[in-house]
Amino acid sequence: MRISSRCEYGVRAMVFLATQTGGEPMPLSAISASEGIPMAFLERILADLRRGGLVQATRGVNGGYQLARPAGEVSVSDVVVALEGPLSLVGCVPDGGGCDRAVGCSSRQVWRRLDDAISGALSGITLEDLAAEAAIR
Amino acid sequence: MRISSRCEYGVRAMVFLATQTGGEPMPLSAISASEGIPMAFLERILADLRRGGLVQATRGVNGGYQLARPAGEVSVSDVVVALEGPLSLVGCVPDGGGCDRAVGCSSRQVWRRLDDAISGALSGITLEDLAAEAAIR
DNA sequence: CTAATCCCAACCTTTCTTGTTGGGATTGCT
DNA sequence: AGCAATCCCAACAAGAAAGGTTGGGATTAG
Numbered sequence: 001m002r003i004s005s006r007c008e009y010g011v012r013a014m015v016f017l018a019t020q021t022g023g024e025p026m027p028l029s030a031i032s033a034s035e036g037i038p039m040a041f042l043e044r045i046l047a048d049l050r051r052g053g054l055v056q057a058t059r060g061v062n063g064g065y066q067l068a069r070p071a072g073e074v075s076v077s078d079v080v081v082a083l084e085g086p087l088s089l090v091g092c093v094p095d096g097g098g099c100d101r102a103v104g105c106s107s108r109q110v111w112r113r114l115d116d117a118i119s120g121a122l123s124g125i126t127l128e129d130l131a132a133e134a135a136i137r
Numbered sequence: 138m139r140i141s142s143r144c145e146y147g148v149r150a151m152v153f154l155a156t157q158t159g160g161e162p163m164p165l166s167a168i169s170a171s172e173g174i175p176m177a178f179l180e181r182i183l184a185d186l187r188r189g190g191l192v193q194a195t196r197g198v199n200g201g202y203q204l205a206r207p208a209g210e211v212s213v214s215d216v217v218v219a220l221e222g223p224l225s226l227v228g229c230v231p232d233g234g235g236c237d238r239a240v241g242c243s244s245r246q247v248w249r250r251l252d253d254a255i256s257g258a259l260s261g262i263t264l265e266d267l268a269a270e271a272a273i274r
Numbered sequence: 275c276t277a278a279t280c281c282c283a284a285c286c287t288t289t290c291t292t293g294t295t296g297g298g299a300t301t302g303c304t
Numbered sequence: 305a306g307c308a309a310t311c312c313c314a315a316c317a318a319g320a321a322a323g324g325t326t327g328g329g330a331t332t333a334g
Binding site: 120 | 270
Binding site for chain 4: 004005006038040041044058059060061062063
């Protein structure tokens with residue numbers, strides 16, 4: 001159970017954008033260089049974040065990416081969900097997922113609780129929190 | 138971020154063993170059939186659980202597997218760790234892991250907290266709890 | 275018109291997951 | 305002794321997923 005690079009990169013990029021106070025769009029190349037993330041790969045990650053409504057992109061010269069909402073209103077959970085889809089550890093947790101053992105499956109309870117714990121932890125942290133922590137160091 | 142089949146199977150098998158009150162070893166074939174898990178695959182999972190000290194195997198006729206400790210003293214976390222190694226979402230969380238950005242990396246805080254949430258959730262559930270839930274239905 | 279920039283589809287390589295196969299070692303029963 | 309049930313283990317293989325690259329197109333400020 002590992003976090004994908006996509007997620008890690010995505011959160012890093014979002015925190016980076018959250019620390020950018022200028023109000024100017026930040027070009028991909030700058031984010032990539034500053035965070036040490038392969039540019040073409042980051043581009044696809046940002047595309048997903050844009051489709052998820054988390055960042056706003058501006059094309060052309062002086063274009064780039066900005067947060068679409070205030071950093072305090074974006075949780076890490078939002079970022080992860082935009083990149084990985086609904087966070088659910090096993091397919092059967094939301095609806096049974098076609099598993100005929102779902103009813104009475106005790107281990108399913110485990111994953112459900114785990115899902116809740118993860119959701120809780122991730123939705124309780126905003127980009128603002130992280131940007132503030134980053135600023136201290 | 139998905140739970141591997143290994144883990145899911147492992148937990149299911151352990152809960153199954155926990156519901157077995159006879160004190161007799163349970164053969165692989167029975168666990169496999171009852172839980173609908175491919176036998177050869179389950180065998181390797183049980184081998185890991187045995188190496189982790191969670192189950193005890195008896196060879197020969199009338200042999201099989203049993204829990205090595207009382208069900209109340211085995212947490213789901215124990216099972217997952219035996220199967221997947223120390224549960225840590227990103228390599229850098231425990232010790233920095235060679236990432237030169239670790240100092241001052243704000244996103245690392247996220248994964249650390251997430252690790253804690255997951256550990257907490259999983260170590261708070263024992264096989265006894267799950268076996269009891271399973272018995273109700 | 276041009277350079278900077280985002281957009282996107284297709285591809286590639288490596289690793290992980292999920293198994294399977296085939297043979298060996300123990301052990302209880304007759 | 306011999307046999308059948310059972311665990312033990314290493315090696316292999318197909319498919320999926322992760323991580324990343326390439327190449328070309330569309331927009332836009334200057």
